[in-house]
Amino acid sequence: MDRTDAESLDELDPLAGWRDRFVATEGEPIYMDGNSLGRLPAAVAGAVADGVRQWGSRLVGGWDEWVDLPARVGDRVGRLIGAAAGQVLVCDSTTVNLYKLASAALGCQEGRRVIVGSARDFPTDRYVLQGLAGRAGHTVRAVDLGPGPEGAEQAVLDAIDGDTALVCLSHVDFRDGLRLDGRRITARAHEAGALVLWDLAHSAGAVPVELDEWGADLAVGCTYKYLNAGPGSPAFLYVRRDLQDRLAQPIWGWFGQADQFRMGPAYEAAAGVTSYLTGTPGVLGLIAVDAAVAVIEEVGVAALWEKAQRLTALLVERADARLGPLGARVTTPRDPDRRGAHVSVAHPQAWVWCRVLIDQARVIGDFRPPDVIRLGPAPLYTRYVDCFDAVEAMAEVFEAGLPASPPPGRVT
Amino acid sequence: MDRTDAESLDELDPLAGWRDRFVATEGEPIYMDGNSLGRLPAAVAGAVADGVRQWGSRLVGGWDEWVDLPARVGDRVGRLIGAAAGQVLVCDSTTVNLYKLASAALGCQEGRRVIVGSARDFPTDRYVLQGLAGRAGHTVRAVDLGPGPEGAEQAVLDAIDGDTALVCLSHVDFRDGLRLDGRRITARAHEAGALVLWDLAHSAGAVPVELDEWGADLAVGCTYKYLNAGPGSPAFLYVRRDLQDRLAQPIWGWFGQADQFRMGPAYEAAAGVTSYLTGTPGVLGLIAVDAAVAVIEEVGVAALWEKAQRLTALLVERADARLGPLGARVTTPRDPDRRGAHVSVAHPQAWVWCRVLIDQARVIGDFRPPDVIRLGPAPLYTRYVDCFDAVEAMAEVFEAGLPASPPPGRVT
Numbered sequence: 001m002d003r004t005d006a007e008s009l010d011e012l013d014p015l016a017g018w019r020d021r022f023v024a025t026e027g028e029p030i031y032m033d034g035n036s037l038g039r040l041p042a043a044v045a046g047a048v049a050d051g052v053r054q055w056g057s058r059l060v061g062g063w064d065e066w067v068d069l070p071a072r073v074g075d076r077v078g079r080l081i082g083a084a085a086g087q088v089l090v091c092d093s094t095t096v097n098l099y100k101l102a103s104a105a106l107g108c109q110e111g112r113r114v115i116v117g118s119a120r121d122f123p124t125d126r127y128v129l130q131g132l133a134g135r136a137g138h139t140v141r142a143v144d145l146g147p148g149p150e151g152a153e154q155a156v157l158d159a160i161d162g163d164t165a166l167v168c169l170s171h172v173d174f175r176d177g178l179r180l181d182g183r184r185i186t187a188r189a190h191e192a193g194a195l196v197l198w199d200l201a202h203s204a205g206a207v208p209v210e211l212d213e214w215g216a217d218l219a220v221g222c223t224y225k226y227l228n229a230g231p232g233s234p235a236f237l238y239v240r241r242d243l244q245d246r247l248a249q250p251i252w253g254w255f256g257q258a259d260q261f262r263m264g265p266a267y268e269a270a271a272g273v274t275s276y277l278t279g280t281p282g283v284l285g286l287i288a289v290d291a292a293v294a295v296i297e298e299v300g301v302a303a304l305w306e307k308a309q310r311l312t313a314l315l316v317e318r319a320d321a322r323l324g325p326l327g328a329r330v331t332t333p334r335d336p337d338r339r340g341a342h343v344s345v346a347h348p349q350a351w352v353w354c355r356v357l358i359d360q361a362r363v364i365g366d367f368r369p370p371d372v373i374r375l376g377p378a379p380l381y382t383r384y385v386d387c388f389d390a391v392e393a394m395a396e397v398f399e400a401g402l403p404a405s406p407p408p409g410r411v412t
Numbered sequence: 413m414d415r416t417d418a419e420s421l422d423e424l425d426p427l428a429g430w431r432d433r434f435v436a437t438e439g440e441p442i443y444m445d446g447n448s449l450g451r452l453p454a455a456v457a458g459a460v461a462d463g464v465r466q467w468g469s470r471l472v473g474g475w476d477e478w479v480d481l482p483a484r485v486g487d488r489v490g491r492l493i494g495a496a497a498g499q500v501l502v503c504d505s506t507t508v509n510l511y512k513l514a515s516a517a518l519g520c521q522e523g524r525r526v527i528v529g530s531a532r533d534f535p536t537d538r539y540v541l542q543g544l545a546g547r548a549g550h551t552v553r554a555v556d557l558g559p560g561p562e563g564a565e566q567a568v569l570d571a572i573d574g575d576t577a578l579v580c581l582s583h584v585d586f587r588d589g590l591r592l593d594g595r596r597i598t599a600r601a602h603e604a605g606a607l608v609l610w611d612l613a614h615s616a617g618a619v620p621v622e623l624d625e626w627g628a629d630l631a632v633g634c635t636y637k638y639l640n641a642g643p644g645s646p647a648f649l650y651v652r653r654d655l656q657d658r659l660a661q662p663i664w665g666w667f668g669q670a671d672q673f674r675m676g677p678a679y680e681a682a683a684g685v686t687s688y689l690t691g692t693p694g695v696l697g698l699i700a701v702d703a704a705v706a707v708i709e710e711v712g713v714a715a716l717w718e719k720a721q722r723l724t725a726l727l728v729e730r731a732d733a734r735l736g737p738l739g740a741r742v743t744t745p746r747d748p749d750r751r752g753a754h755v756s757v758a759h760p761q762a763w764v765w766c767r768v769l770i771d772q773a774r775v776i777g778d779f780r781p782p783d784v785i786r787l788g789p790a791p792l793y794t795r796y797v798d799c800f801d802a803v804e805a806m807a808e809v810f811e812a813g814l815p816a817s818p819p820p821g822r823v824t
Contacts, residue, residue, distance in 0.1 A: 023468035033472045040468035048464055048696065055642055056435035056452035060445045060776065066643055095665030095691025096508055119677070123666040124691060127679035131664035222692070230467050231478055231695035252543035253507030254535040263781050265531070267539035279507025279536060280634070283643035284460065285694050364472065369675050 001317065001388075009314070009384035015307055018299060019381045022228075029362040030386045030393070034378030035202060035342045036366055038228030038292075047291030048230075051284050062283075069286040070255075070277055076293045077227075077236045080301055081200060081219070082210030087238050089273055090223065090289050091281050094201060094235040096251075097220040098128045100276060101237060102168055104247040105195045105218060106132060109165035112194070115140045116159045116167045122174040125199055129168055138165065149178055149338035156180065157188050164194040171209065172202035172340030175368045177312075177332040179207065179340045183214045190215065195243075201225060204236075205296045206308050206341040206379060211238055218243070226304075226341070226378055229292040234285040237276055244272050253278035299380060307379035308341040311387055315343040315375055318391035323347075326398050331372060342376035344368070345394075353398060355406035361393040413729065413800075421726070421796035427719055430711060431793045441774040442798045442805070447614060447754045447788025448778055450640030450704075459703035460642075463696050474695075481698040482667075482689055488705045489639075489648045492713055493612060493631070494622030499650050501685055502635065502701050503693050506613060506647040508663075509632040510540045512688060513649060514580055516659040517607045517630060518544060521577035524606070527552045528571045528579045534586040537611055541580055550577065561590055561750035568592065569600050576606040583621065584614035584752030587780045589724075589744040591619065591752045595626045602627065607655075613637060616648075617708045618720050618753040618791060623650055630655070638716075638753070638790055641704035646697040649688055656684050665690035711792060719791035720753040723799055727755040727787055730803035735759075738810050743784060754788035756780070757806075765810060767818035773805040 010016055023040040025031065031039060054062050074088035081088070091097070106115070117129050119142035126142070133140045143159045145152040160167055167189045172179045182198060189196045197218040203209050205226030211219055219238035223229040239247065248269060254260055255277035258270045269275035296304070312332070319330050328347040333339045347353060354367040365375045373394070377387055422428055435452040437443065443451060466474055482501045490500035503509070518527070529541050531554035538554070545552045555571045557564035572579055579601045584591045594610060601608045609630040615621050617638030623631055631650035635641040651659065660681060666672055667689035670682045681687035708716070724744070731742050740759040745751045759765060766779040777787045785806070789799055 023465075025471060026469040029471075031471060037467075037472040037475070039471065040464065045464050045468065049461060052452065052457050052460055052642070053435075055449075056457065057438040059437060059441075059443060059451065060449040060778065061770075062643060063449075092504070092508065093665070093691030093693075095667070096504065096663060099663045099665075099690075123669060123672075123675045126677070127664040127666060127669060130679050131662060135662070224692070230464070231474060232692045232697075233694065235691070250543060250547070251508060251511045252539040253505070253511075254539060255507075257535060257539060260535075261781075263535045265538070267542050278511075279505030279647070280636070280644045281505075282645065282694055282697050284645075284696055284700070286644075288696070358473075366472065369673075 003385065003388050006314065006384040006388040009310065013307065013384070015299065015303060015379060019383070021295065022381050027362060029364050030390050032363060032365040032375045032377060032386070032390050034382060035225050035374065035376030037224055037231055038226060038378060039381055041228050041292060041295050043295055044228065044230065044288050044291045047287050048284055051287035066283045069283065069290070070281050071274065073286055073290045073293065074236060076290065076297065077204070078238070080293065080296060081204055081238070082212050083238050084212055087241055087273055088236055089276055090234050090236045090286055091277055092235060094220050094222045095124045095128060097235050097237040098125060098199070099132070100249040100251055101197055101218045101220060101239065102128060102132055102166060104249045105166045105197060106136065106138060108247050109195065112163055112165035113138050114163045114165060116156070116164050117142050118145050118169055119143060120145055120173065120175060121170050122199070122201065125168065125170060145173065145178060149333040149335060152178060153180055156185055160188050160192045160194055162192055164189070164192055166195050166197060168197040170199040170202060172207055174202055175372055176344045177340045177342045179338055182209065182216065186214045186216050202340050202342070205301070206304050208301055208305050216240065223289045223292065227289065227292050227296060229289040233288050234282055239273055239276055244275070249276050251278045255279060255281065304379040309336050311377040311379060311382060311384065312339060312341060312343050314384055314387045315377070315391065318388060319343065319345050322391050322395040326395065341379065342374055344372045344374045346371045349402055352402050352406045356397050356402055357394060359407045361397050363390045363393045365390065415797065415800050418726065418796040418800040421722065425719065425796070427711065427715060427791060431795070433707065434793050439774060441776050442802050444775060444777040444787045444789060444798070444802050446790030446794065447637050447786065449636055449643055450638060450790060451793055453640050453704060453707050455707055456640065456642065456700050456703045459699050460696055463699035478695045481695065481702070482693050483686065485698050485702045485705065486648060488702065488709065489616070490650070492705065492708060493616055493650070494624050495650050496624055499653055499685055500648055501688055502646050502648045502698055503689050504647060506632050506634045507536045507540060509647050509649040510537060510611070511544070512661040512663055513609055513630040513632060513651065514540060514544055514578060516661045517578045517609060518548065518550060520659050521607065524575055524577035525550050526575045526577060528568070528576050529554050530557050530581055531555060532557055532585065532587060533582050534611070534613065537580065537582060557585065557590060561745040561747060564590060565592055568597055572600050572604045572606055574604055576601070576604055578607050578609060580609040582611040582614060584619055586614055587784055588756045589752045589754045591750055594621065594628065598626045598628050614752050617713070618716050620713055620717050628652065635701045635704065639701065639704050639708060641701040645700050646694055651685055651688055656687070661688050663690045667691060667693065716791040721748050723789040723791060723794060723796065724751060724753060724755050726796055726799045727789070727803065730800060731755065731757050734803050734807040738807065753791065754786055756784045756786045758783045761814055764814050764818045768809050768814055769806055771819045773809050775802045775805045777802065
């Protein structure tokens, strides 16, 4: 394929118009990091400004509406991940939500001592589980998801046994984009009497998720990647309806209390998913999530996923053609049924390569240790030509010769 | 005193000009709830708008600066509460921070089984302690702070003994405004080998706090009251420098990890206060706190406290004169050395009275169960005439006859 093929795909793209609903960026880089921090939808900028005005004019009376935001915006997120109303909240960070839900799960699995996770999962997921395991004598069985997608999934299935209390995995792996079969792993876990907690950080808003259909128990995810709600926007959590009153999360705060404003003497968990709230929720962040998710809802996950698959296919094809000869290797599964919405390329000089790419070619991907450059097109605003040009730029800066050390700055 | 006396105080008020630095409110109510949700400083509205623009234009590259915000804004909050740099972070909610710090404290107090708290503390404080106590066999010794300020403080001192692991108290009581002697209670706790965790929610930004001088161990607080950072803005936490590496908080996230972006296999707590971070911090919230605290810093806590004392004195005087005859009773200590920056008035009909006051007289205070109306003037923007008029309005709506049930709506 050549660039005109990519241009043709853009001309036929039913989502092409959505790009204009995002605020223009300085210097117009080719942004391939929507899986780390999504771009700013104009609607979100407007909603945050309105939220600030609302605070200014309604003052404490604004809480009449704000108090329901975690549940109301949660229901909205729920519609993107196949969760019926009353099971999702937007609150806290992904880390804190992982802690609350994993802790709640372990607390009701008396006698089972193993947590099954991934050895290459996102750091926070691994660390939260390590911390919880150390507290009550659990062991983390960290599965190696390295040996190809089929092998990886089988390794997970094999790791689940009668001693497994909890299976906690990312639906889409942050580094290589491996996508696990949510339904199959959930079923296997239940067969063994284990609970399952899915991290949907790299799925929500781009990759189909059907929590209710899978029979999933618990889930968490962030809203600042494909959902475009801004840096560090509040995260979400899902607790399946019939588990809500059976499990108990450990952080007892006034927003999780039954009849909150009675302020009674003893903690009494609110009924339903509300008990998974903790403290006062961040209103501006919630307003941003609300507006951001409204955009995704309007487009629909099906259309986004359709385009995401075409974008990743193009990236894989171009990476093989242009970067393979330079010694780079696509680490994302080639089978579209086994990957999420981003594509990763491994090379021993990935760190320097990625940094030069950003600084000299204004192509913004990101590096993940030890040796991967991630290219995360966002179906809502990334064009096919962006993917084509990103790989071309990668080839060009490499062919021009990489320096021994990267340009200064940049922490992420 | 009459209204002209209040007007004279306003004329002489060195802080009078600061009122104009706040965004005007709809219908210009008399706002006496700055101790619940502070008003919107124009500087904060501007900073949030800039933050949104920064996200839009710098995209993921913005993290080069944002990553340090919890510590940088934390140091700024620290200057308001007598904490040298490197001991305060802005992150999570007050509830989550209470949980992290109380849990960390209990974890290093092997063999001590008692948590000393207040039976009338803010719900979240009580609930967090109850949850933690239930987990590892601790008992909460809930002190009754009812019997007058002297008695209350003595009751706290008497409750601390050799079995006390942690003393966790609000510096200023949310309901009645009782202010405890931070230095004295900290000293007594240390004498007994206990650690102390102060909740500064009703102190920070209006009441002098000297954590380093007191020798305090731990503290938390919120930023949406006197600090004016907006509804649900991120909270702060303080861990005294020499305790930072000795204590361990339970929520192990990637922002608390040493060498975060190496993403190593095992959790290794970062050195210093950083290990008390958890997940990705909310950037817009942090930017709001930064700008809001800058305003307080410019004015200075000493000047704010000076005015706060005069405002509460005026309120107590007026409440005695006008509301006493109506059967209401000031429950805030009359001794200025024993109270914070708000004044509470108890009456059996407080709930209906408060609601009528808001709806008919546009005087916004708040109700706290079972029978209290709180009047929380904020020294930065509340005028002496506002305090005078608020009490007059209270008397007038009462004298006009309260309905049997309150107007509809309003949850807080």
